[in-house]
Amino acid sequence: MHFDYSEEHELLRDATRGAIQRINPLGLLHKGALANPAERRQLWRAMAQQGWTAMLLGEDVGGAGGSIVDAMVVAEELGATAFPLSFLSCNVAALTIAAFGSQRQQSLLPQLAEGTSIAVRGLSETSGGWEPARLQLTLSRAAAGSWTLKGMARLVPDADIADFVLIAAQGEHGPRQILVPMMASGISLRRADAMDQSRFLFDVAFDSVGLSESDFLGDTSAIATELDVASVLLAADSVGIARQLLEMTVQYTKERVAFGRSIASFQAIKHRAADMLVQVEASRVATWKAAIALRDRLPDAVAAASIAKFFATSAAAEVAGQALQLHGGIGFTWEHDLHYFLKRAKTNEVLNGPNAWHRERLARWLDI
Amino acid sequence: MDLSYGSNMEVFRAEVRHFLTKRWSPTRIAEDTASYVRAFRADATKAGYLYRGVPKVYGGSEQAPDMLKAQVIREEFSRARAPSEVPGNGTTMVIPTLLQHGTDWQKQFFLPPTVLGDFLWAQGYSEPNAGSDLASLRTKGELVGDHWVINGQKIWTSHAQNSHYMFALVRTEPERPKHSGISYLLIDLRQPSVAIRPLRQMTGRSEFCEVFLDDVHTPADWIVGERGQGWSISRTTLKHERSTIGGSERNDETFLKLVSLARRRSRFGQPAIHDREIRQKLVDLESWILAQKASSYRRMSLALDERDEGLVGLVNKQLTTEIAQRVAAIAQELIGDSALIDPMAAKGAKRGDEKWLDQIMGSLAVAIAGGASNIQRNIIGERGLGLPRDLTLERDE
Numbered sequence: 001m002h003f004d005y006s007e008e009h010e011l012l013r014d015a016t017r018g019a020i021q022r023i024n025p026l027g028l029l030h031k032g033a034l035a036n037p038a039e040r041r042q043l044w045r046a047m048a049q050q051g052w053t054a055m056l057l058g059e060d061v062g063g064a065g066g067s068i069v070d071a072m073v074v075a076e077e078l079g080a081t082a083f084p085l086s087f088l089s090c091n092v093a094a095l096t097i098a099a100f101g102s103q104r105q106q107s108l109l110p111q112l113a114e115g116t117s118i119a120v121r122g123l124s125e126t127s128g129g130w131e132p133a134r135l136q137l138t139l140s141r142a143a144a145g146s147w148t149l150k151g152m153a154r155l156v157p158d159a160d161i162a163d164f165v166l167i168a169a170q171g172e173h174g175p176r177q178i179l180v181p182m183m184a185s186g187i188s189l190r191r192a193d194a195m196d197q198s199r200f201l202f203d204v205a206f207d208s209v210g211l212s213e214s215d216f217l218g219d220t221s222a223i224a225t226e227l228d229v230a231s232v233l234l235a236a237d238s239v240g241i242a243r244q245l246l247e248m249t250v251q252y253t254k255e256r257v258a259f260g261r262s263i264a265s266f267q268a269i270k271h272r273a274a275d276m277l278v279q280v281e282a283s284r285v286a287t288w289k290a291a292i293a294l295r296d297r298l299p300d301a302v303a304a305a306s307i308a309k310f311f312a313t314s315a316a317a318e319v320a321g322q323a324l325q326l327h328g329g330i331g332f333t334w335e336h337d338l339h340y341f342l343k344r345a346k347t348n349e350v351l352n353g354p355n356a357w358h359r360e361r362l363a364r365w366l367d368i
Numbered sequence: 369m370d371l372s373y374g375s376n377m378e379v380f381r382a383e384v385r386h387f388l389t390k391r392w393s394p395t396r397i398a399e400d401t402a403s404y405v406r407a408f409r410a411d412a413t414k415a416g417y418l419y420r421g422v423p424k425v426y427g428g429s430e431q432a433p434d435m436l437k438a439q440v441i442r443e444e445f446s447r448a449r450a451p452s453e454v455p456g457n458g459t460t461m462v463i464p465t466l467l468q469h470g471t472d473w474q475k476q477f478f479l480p481p482t483v484l485g486d487f488l489w490a491q492g493y494s495e496p497n498a499g500s501d502l503a504s505l506r507t508k509g510e511l512v513g514d515h516w517v518i519n520g521q522k523i524w525t526s527h528a529q530n531s532h533y534m535f536a537l538v539r540t541e542p543e544r545p546k547h548s549g550i551s552y553l554l555i556d557l558r559q560p561s562v563a564i565r566p567l568r569q570m571t572g573r574s575e576f577c578e579v580f581l582d583d584v585h586t587p588a589d590w591i592v593g594e595r596g597q598g599w600s601i602s603r604t605t606l607k608h609e610r611s612t613i614g615g616s617e618r619n620d621e622t623f624l625k626l627v628s629l630a631r632r633r634s635r636f637g638q639p640a641i642h643d644r645e646i647r648q649k650l651v652d653l654e655s656w657i658l659a660q661k662a663s664s665y666r667r668m669s670l671a672l673d674e675r676d677e678g679l680v681g682l683v684n685k686q687l688t689t690e691i692a693q694r695v696a697a698i699a700q701e702l703i704g705d706s707a708l709i710d711p712m713a714a715k716g717a718k719r720g721d722e723k724w725l726d727q728i729m730g731s732l733a734v735a736i737a738g739g740a741s742n743i744q745r746n747i748i749g750e751r752g753l754g755l756p757r758d759l760t761l762e763r764d765e
Contacts, residue, residue, distance in 0.1 A: 001370060001371065001372065001373055001374070001436060001665070001668065001669055001672060002369060002370050002669055002672075002673070003369065003370070003371055003662070003665045003666050003668075003669040004369065004666065004669050004670065004673070005369065006369060009369065069369050246753075250753050250754070250755065253755070254754075254755065254756070261756075261759070262756055264749075264755040264756055265755065265756035265757070265758065265759065267742075267746065267758065269749075269755070270745065270746055270749030270750065270753075270755050271742060271745040271746070271749065273748075273749050273753055273755060274686075274744070274745035274746075274748035274749045274752070274753070275686075275745065277679065277683070277748055277752060277753060278683050278686045278687065278690075278748070281663065281679070281680070281683045282656070282659040282660070282663060282683070282687060283659070285659060285662035285663045285665075285666050286655070286658065286659045286662055288369060288662065288666075289371070289658070289662040289665075291369070292369055292370070292371050296372075304658075307654075307655045307658055307659075310655065311655045311656075311659060356648060359647070359648050359651045359652065360647065360648075360651075362651045362654065362655070363647045363648075363650070363651050366627075366651070366654065368627050368630075368641060368647065368650060368651075
């Protein structure tokens, strides 16, 4: 029984923080430096150098050989700094390829680890849910051994610099997962006008894209596993956001003087800050629990993952709202960093399946 | 990071279960519940499951401290619905206090009957003018010859009407500043100078009391610790009280009862359990329950590592309050017209869904009892987040 970071986790957390500090992601966002895909590819390499693009891959393919718990530790730090590249998306994609990919697809893994090749996973469906029966992308058989893919994958992170995108589509006998090469003809991208300024999200349109059998991997069961892994990493991202917002709020309210004293000395402020702390700590332990449940394949892993997802993302959104209140007018400006975190928090509520869907999933698991 | 108890504990768990299967048979207790329960407790203590921190000479089982074993015991006894230690202040507050601070004769005199449940205890802390600001209490104690003479009034004294003794915070050093003027005295409630008046709560029940102390006498050596040390002694016990109120044990049961209620009652022409809004609220509640459970594990883990638990205990109490309020909100939605009925009108099995009003109203008290939520928030903000303390006209020593 050790329900806390191990020494190794603490080292990992500290090393991650140090690396992020040197990268200075918010500084890059301020400068608008990352609008250029070449800059983001470079940042991707920096990510890969830290081992972040292949945390869940085995060391034999150049990965960090970590567990979902290790990835969670890193994810929280990236959330706390509004890191603009999608750690979650590339790790879920890598994990899927490693678990379900063909030999040819698996030969990509060392390059994913090095950051010389990029594979991302779409985290949203136009239907707003994750029911396999409601997938918006469709496959139809063209000739023997070939298919065409039609539809749109929405809000795919970093698709413009990706070499492959992993998506799920409705096939004739059920959902299939496909690793689509971005070079294939019929693919067009449009940067989504996303509210979340800390991420680069794209709508990817597939207009009768030709696929062969060798592009397929995995099915419904794979989708469910990825969903759970993504849920935990997204929850950790939200825990990081909430933690950072609380820290910003504590600092600001201590410094800000009104009515002759630091506004942090007023009870209304202290009480709201205390409520924020409760939210942060509750969502933290819910996320830890889910990570352990997935890592150890505990019977309640599915429930724990959905709980972590809806609980931590709602908590972060609430904390963001409170943080804004406690910052007052300045928190509402574009110049202040708060909006990056608030918008990211709100976006997390919707990514990877809306919270209402995750709640219903839990309800069915509880048999109510 | 690891939530398992380890294989040793699973072996131990099997032993505990085996004991319970053999020794706790609720179906047999029709004739004399009290003596069956008493005998069971004695057996369970002899087996090392209850009163583990109490030396054998005082009636305990004197076991080496082992948090995981204690947790396993709690889980298994709860699962079997078997009684554990005698519930109430005796177990949670008096026993730890006397073990830590009591004199030998105090331990010899008070502990064994407290362990058996023959001495029941009331907590004499709060006063009409001293609740959240407990240290401003005014009940006076004066040493006259070989007795303390006590005058004053206590309030919110739970179950005082059924208690034999009271442990009380009394101001015995009037010249000393606020906190250091308080002593921890033990008082026999069964004397004419003690007047106990049960207070009727909003729910209609009378679970707590006013206790009027009019020249009450208690022997000079019924003080625990030194004169003026009462506040620090009580800090130990209040820490215990906060942790028990913050516990996560009964939540799962409450959740299942709420689900049952939702299956039975209708909403918009269908069983409420099929109503989307109710389902979402139920699973939201469940997520808070599981978050609190996880937070309790975190607390246990910190204690196992002998690390400072920081704010986790306080966070857990806030979570308990949050859970109680959500349960109340859902129950209120589900019971419909039953919410118009006085929950005290019918008795026992004849009570309908209006019995949920006890929980609904009680949920309002959870945020007050055992450390008011807003005080807790102050502590979290000040000690946890380092925010500046409130301005005050007093100087705290």
